[in-house]
Amino acid sequence: MSAPTSQQVLDVLGHIKDPDLGRDVVSLGMIKELDVSAEGKVTFTFELTTPACPVRDRFKSQAEDAVGELPGVTGVEVRMTANVRPAFSRPKPSEILPGVKQTIAVASGKGGVGKSTVAVNLAAALRKSGATVGLLDADIYGPSVPVMTGSKVVPQQSNGRLLPIDAHGMKLMSFGHINPGDEPTIYRGPMVGKAIEAMMVQVDWGRLDYLVIDLPPGTGDASLTLAQAVPLTGVAIVCTPQDVATDIAVKALQMFRKLNVTPLGLIENMSWYVCPSCGHRHEIFSHGGAESAAKRLGVPFLGAIPLEESIREDADAGTPVVISRPESAGAKAFVEIASQVAARTSIQSFRQLPVINVH
Amino acid sequence: MEITWEDGSKSTYTGEQLRWACPCAECRGEAGMQGRLARVQTLSPAELRVHDVTLVGQYALQIAFESGHATGIYTFSLLKRLMA
Numbered sequence: 539m540s541a542p543t544s545q546q547v548l549d550v551l552g553h554i555k556d557p558d559l560g561r562d563v564v565s566l567g568m569i570k571e572l573d574v575s576a577e578g579k580v581t582f583t584f585e586l587t588t589p590a591c592p593v594r595d596r597f598k599s600q601a602e603d604a605v606g607e608l609p610g611v612t613g614v615e616v617r618m619t620a621n622v623r624p625a626f627s628r629p630k631p632s633e634i635l636p637g638v639k640q641t642i643a644v645a646s647g648k649g650g651v652g653k654s655t656v657a658v659n660l661a662a663a664l665r666k667s668g669a670t671v672g673l674l675d676a677d678i679y680g681p682s683v684p685v686m687t688g689s690k691v692v693p694q695q696s697n698g699r700l701l702p703i704d705a706h707g708m709k710l711m712s713f714g715h716i717n718p719g720d721e722p723t724i725y726r727g728p729m730v731g732k733a734i735e736a737m738m739v740q741v742d743w744g745r746l747d748y749l750v751i752d753l754p755p756g757t758g759d760a761s762l763t764l765a766q767a768v769p770l771t772g773v774a775i776v777c778t779p780q781d782v783a784t785d786i787a788v789k790a791l792q793m794f795r796k797l798n799v800t801p802l803g804l805i806e807n808m809s810w811y812v813c814p815s816c817g818h819r820h821e822i823f824s825h826g827g828a829e830s831a832a833k834r835l836g837v838p839f840l841g842a843i844p845l846e847e848s849i850r851e852d853a854d855a856g857t858p859v860v861i862s863r864p865e866s867a868g869a870k871a872f873v874e875i876a877s878q879v880a881a882r883t884s885i886q887s888f889r890q891l892p893v894i895n896v897h
Numbered sequence: 898m899e900i901t902w903e904d905g906s907k908s909t910y911t912g913e914q915l916r917w918a919c920p921c922a923e924c925r926g927e928a929g930m931q932g933r934l935a936r937v938q939t940l941s942p943a944e945l946r947v948h949d950v951t952l953v954g955q956y957a958l959q960i961a962f963e964s965g966h967a968t969g970i971y972t973f974s975l976l977k978r979l980m981a
Contacts, residue, residue, distance in 0.1 A: 626955075765954045765956070766953050766954045766957075767954065768954065769952070769954055769955040770954065770955070796956070797954060797955075797956045798954070798955045798956030798957075798973060799954070799955065799956070889903065890903055891903070891952075891955055892900050892901060892902050892903060892973060893900070893901040894898065894899070894900055894950050894952070894958065895898070895899045895900075895901075896898050896899075896947055896949075896950055897898070897899065
């Protein structure tokens, strides 16, 4: 039996649909370097839109099965790779952060719900999947990233620009690096905006697949400056399950909607606690609040993170739990959420922003 | 100025139309005070010609006129309303 043609291979692969993008993987340009040998051995590259793809393994086996069933095929070799595409199809790259493909904001509205812990672990999980990742701590008044990443050092300068700090394979910048120690940053609103802009423009971020931005609580200066300065790919909203937190999270989400920033979804933190002595599951702050709020607002629910001593301990010790204890329930929850966030982010690569022409 | 929206539809605006719709505090007024656009009857030609347009995040346009006036941030929802 003779080997199939490349077109026949593409035809069967065209039946594989990307569940998030809603289109087949061939028209999305994910199949590359296809080769069919005279003996019927088929090799190709399957290029995902993110290394943190939640359906990576499913895609691989679907592709192997579909091609393997073609008459004349004697072997299938699929190389899985990933290439993060820039957010939005646009004529020219953004002038601010030109080397950054995707910017993901982490916000909450309310303080103390674990935004920074989520942002740090989300960034670390994306890094672990193989992406190049930066983390910008936009909380000018209460910067937590330096402690949580064990990177309390002053940034170096090069050609008048600040170099981000390298920790756990990620590039970091925080006001806690620029203004370390016990000295508070005492700024009025307009200064906060300037400081955040400076952390984007005056820091040499270089090329990044993802820049995760840890926002301060509230719906004011910091969030507004950010939404005005860069076309954010989307925002993930963190809240704890109780009403007092979900109510404020909803306000934050609606603010970003007004600014035309896509809500990537809600994350429920401190969702449950397993008592180490009795093994009982306690729902200290209630449970499921974020999921029902997400349903009400028509946005994805990205997942729930348990309240674990190890998450706090590792944050204080300066290593994100996804790196230090990858087998813990908390770390697994973060990794799962990161791949959900990455999948939602990929969708934005295929969105077209309005195009303006002046005659 | 012409905008091609995400769904492919197009809207065309004149500089005059945009200038009179300027949403900034000086033009609209604030805290119960009348704005400039409510006080003047005519604007000079330089005020009505669009000089430059910059995207603000992904929700609005900042439009600069030849007169130098550039404080208005026109949200996409405002621009859509102007066409309705």
